[in-house]
Amino acid sequence: MLHSYSPYMQNVDAAGLGIGDDHPPRIMGVLNVSEESPYDPSVYDDPGEAAAYVDEELIDEGADIVDVGLESANKRFEVLSAEEELKRLDTAIETIESVSGDAVFSIETRYASVAEAALDRGFDMVNDICGFADPKMPEICREYDVAVAKMASPADLDRPGAIADIDWETRRSPEWAAEADYVDRLYEALKQNGLTDKTIVDPAFGGWSEAKTIEDDQETFRRLREFRGFGQPLLVSINRKNFLGDVAGRDTDERLPVSLAATSLAVERGAHVIRTHDVRETVDAALIGHEFGRTTAQQSSDGVRVEQLDVRTSGDIGRHLDRIGATEADPATLTTRTIEVSGLGTEMINRVATATEQTGVRFVRGDSSSLLVGSDRALESLVETLSENTGSPPPIERKTSIDDVTGVLQAILE
Numbered sequence: 001m002l003h004s005y006s007p008y009m010q011n012v013d014a015a016g017l018g019i020g021d022d023h024p025p026r027i028m029g030v031l032n033v034s035e036e037s038p039y040d041p042s043v044y045d046d047p048g049e050a051a052a053y054v055d056e057e058l059i060d061e062g063a064d065i066v067d068v069g070l071e072s073a074n075k076r077f078e079v080l081s082a083e084e085e086l087k088r089l090d091t092a093i094e095t096i097e098s099v100s101g102d103a104v105f106s107i108e109t110r111y112a113s114v115a116e117a118a119l120d121r122g123f124d125m126v127n128d129i130c131g132f133a134d135p136k137m138p139e140i141c142r143e144y145d146v147a148v149a150k151m152a153s154p155a156d157l158d159r160p161g162a163i164a165d166i167d168w169e170t171r172r173s174p175e176w177a178a179e180a181d182y183v184d185r186l187y188e189a190l191k192q193n194g195l196t197d198k199t200i201v202d203p204a205f206g207g208w209s210e211a212k213t214i215e216d217d218q219e220t221f222r223r224l225r226e227f228r229g230f231g232q233p234l235l236v237s238i239n240r241k242n243f244l245g246d247v248a249g250r251d252t253d254e255r256l257p258v259s260l261a262a263t264s265l266a267v268e269r270g271a272h273v274i275r276t277h278d279v280r281e282t283v284d285a286a287l288i289g290h291e292f293g294r295t296t297a298q299q300s301s302d303g304v305r306v307e308q309l310d311v312r313t314s315g316d317i318g319r320h321l322d323r324i325g326a327t328e329a330d331p332a333t334l335t336t337r338t339i340e341v342s343g344l345g346t347e348m349i350n351r352v353a354t355a356t357e358q359t360g361v362r363f364v365r366g367d368s369s370s371l372l373v374g375s376d377r378a379l380e381s382l383v384e385t386l387s388e389n390t391g392s393p394p395p396i397e398r399k400t401s402i403d404d405v406t407g408v409l410q411a412i413l414e
Contacts, residue, residue, distance in 0.1 A: 014147035015124035019233045025286040028275040029063030033091045034071045047094035059101030062283035069108040082111040112136035129160040132193040151202040152189040161208025182216045202235040217243035224269040229319020237275035260285035268293030332376040342369035355385045
């Protein structure tokens with residue numbers, strides 16, 4: 001059946017390969033049998049050469065999953081029909097039949113008919129870049145009991161990943177559209193058309209539409225933990241993407257170092273599958289992110305499940321509250337911040353101490369600096385209280401972040 005959220009952080013079985021918090025990060029290598037693909041090293045139209053590439057450059061280098069694309073998803077090219085994709089499927093089938101190594105084979109397609117044909121002929125899972133725009137796709141994946149990666153996308157087979165182009169005033173409401181930022185819209189797109197029990201969510205990094213900006217991808221990456229709110233495994237495709245190259249000022253062929261750094265961060269923030277063209281190096285980067293990243297405490301005894309969630313912001317907590325149905329709770333009251341303040345004079349220390357007593361923020365004095373500890377909502381109240389005393393109105397946004405709070409505090413305390 002389809003559902004919107006998992007009741008807990010779920011693991012997915014992909015043809016015997018475990019994906020989720022209970023397993024190490026999985027690496028998805030890429031093979032394209034499409035002449036349009038922009039990345040030549042992964043493009044093959046001869047099954048024998050393609051199989052050799054898969055064995056030597058993907059599986060032998062550490063790929064757990066091989067994602068086979070039948071067409072380029074680049075928005076500059078015309079979208080192939082299902083019939084045209086099916087004509088290219090023979091090359092993909094011959095390739096996987098010739099591979100000697102062991103891997104899970106994923107078919108990248110937006111069409112349920114192509115997915116069904118591929119699953120019938122040996123593929124193990126599906127990578128849907130149109131987010132179940134084909135309404136039969138989740139039905140096919142459920143029928144074959146396979147894992148499926150669902151990329152955030154409009155419900156339009158011709159517009160994969162074009163989140164910035166969705167008319168959210170019509171899809172949701174004018175009020176929601178006015179309040180929602182890009183990540184909110186991305187998250188909502190993943191919710192559209194539901195999820196299967198074996199869905200892996202993909203927040204659609206990359207230039208999928210003209211309206212999407214590099215800043216959109218950068219903000220999505222900063223807030224990657226929020227996507228754990230679905231309770232499903234998370235796939236990211238960030239290899240050599242523009243939003244990373246922009247930070248370092250690097251062209252595509254010089255972006256491997258920034259891609260590896262981002263891979264470690266992505267795994268630390270909750271990614272379970274990393275899709276990449278640079279398999280060997282990415283394996284190592286993912287390992288570091290896993291080894292030194294988040295820890296989750298899971299126990300199961302007599303039907304009781306205990307899990308330590310990796311949450312850092314009220315946005316993270318808000319997604320989990322939504323998932324478990326605790327919609328009345330205020331996430332800003334559940335997020336604890338610790339802010340260090342130094343250079344305060346005696347008068348200001350006394351003012352802050354008095355204000356914290358009124359707002360529930362704990363004020364811990366040290367020899368040369370002090371700590372303010374409290375929830376987002378308590379810190380927001382502290383800012384308001386101090387502002388009332390100074391006559392400075394606090395520029396607090398609808399979504400209070402650590403930057404908002406510290407910025408306002410600094411302005412007031414100066």
